[in-house]
Amino acid sequence: MMGWVDRIPMPVVRTIGVLEVLGAAGLILPPLTGIAAWLAVAAAVGLALIQVGGIVVHLSRNEARLIGLNITLLAAAAAAAWLGTTWL
Template structure:
């Protein structure tokens, strides 16, 4: 179970560090081609989502790695699940049902990670 957790956590952490990093530093114009939804969301909210993704990625890795408050890994994974629920909601309200495949995969991966992270509880 530990090896499976680290595989899921590492993959999610890399993805969210990249995606969150882009959201925190790039302009709306640079994000638009990859994330069409940024045209309807205020940029401060896009930045907050990016910071939350980065914090989620760090929360998946650091607590279990250091042994300090490993329950935070569960909280981080739950947070990433909620981010994907929000992402799916945004796509569906914009009529972009065809674009939710990645969101569903990330939601499922984060859900599995929640379950695997309970090994530290």
């Protein structure tokens, strides 16, 4: 279903998955615990960078029609990073 997975080495695919899970935890846990709230901003920036990478991969494969979700997630991550810097 995801054609890009066939062209990228499996360790890279797994690393992307781990980074996404860590990013999600980084968005949720620091604000909930009140410990190291700056980590939420770092997680949001990291997730935004992952989406930029996803857009680049889709465009390099001539899959421009598939970047809608990446753009939406990029906007959400950028908003989370911006809100994290203004509310800290």
